[in-house]
Amino acid sequence: MAESRGERKERTRRAILDAALRLCEESSLVALSLRQVAKEVGIVPTAFYRHFDSIEDLGMALVDESFVSLRAMLRDIRQGDPSYATIVDSSVEVLVDHVHRQRQHFLFIARERAAGPPSVREAIRHEIELCERELAADLTRLPGTGGWSPEDLRVLANLMVTSMVGTAEQIMEAAGRPGVEKQIVETARTQLRMVLVGALNWESRG
Template structure:
């Protein structure tokens, strides 16, 4: 009597007789998607996303141009994915800093440290954001602005926990968050354009600027400025003299 036929073995077998696929279809797709994103970052180093072609990216990755559409609908769609990828980890780490370091000084020092480390480890991503913020396609510019606004909102929410609600209005917390994030964006762009040995000088200057900003904010009382703001809103401008 002949032994029963055995099914073909796919993948690699591991102890216990179970077969393990070398790589799933989903894993291969994710690896190719990541390769496309990395290639776009490299190709955009000396130009903007608007000058990038689908064929350039496909050639860099080693895939046929039509395979690009299995991952992204267009170059603009690829740019949107890069924006999301660039901000995701930074936003998460900045949130963690604010929730584990309740002291203002610790928050300042840790936030700048996180920013500098991200600029070093993800330099291509931050350089991409810095370029596309002003030179990218409209949808990508809007996505970057949206991500920066998300950072501001998250910061304003955390600042509300650290400040006295009797002294600070929601509107003023938003203004403070905007000032801080604007400073962080400027620091990032300064680091990207500087030599490596100048990074710490830039970082220390940013820490000093943030301390000065927060020292002033500790004396702020929203209620003291509400009346002047209301007055400014209802007082008509006087016509200039002819």
């Protein structure tokens, strides 16, 4: 027995997820048909239902697995030492690296966040909010943040996440143009520093 029943099913399921990610590079979930996915996988359309109820259901599974890799990225960022000297450069570097390595996942999130089916949009919105909360918690580990209120932390984390999402989108747009990407990365670094400096000076007045 080279491959068990369950293994074979899981292999097809993965093939469907991969095919959908591939097709979503070019368009959006809402413009994706069950038959296109099936053809890309090499199965008959009705076999799709053995794995997912609908394209929307597939989308929810893709959100789950996309955020697994995004969480891995956040974990990597948390690894670095929490000092102002290195945190900006290392965070941006990790982001760029992950955008390259998990390009399909980031593309999927960026697109479906705005255009996916309502349930998918909501799921992504919720996951990003969780990321903001995690970042807010991490920020308390930075020196000099002792007196900040939870609300201040939330606002700052929201700004940083929005800015990083924007950077990720720009990097994906610039795919295959190393010069352009370099400029985007440099801009992201500067912006992150600006935001941190602003927060520190703004908070110290309160």
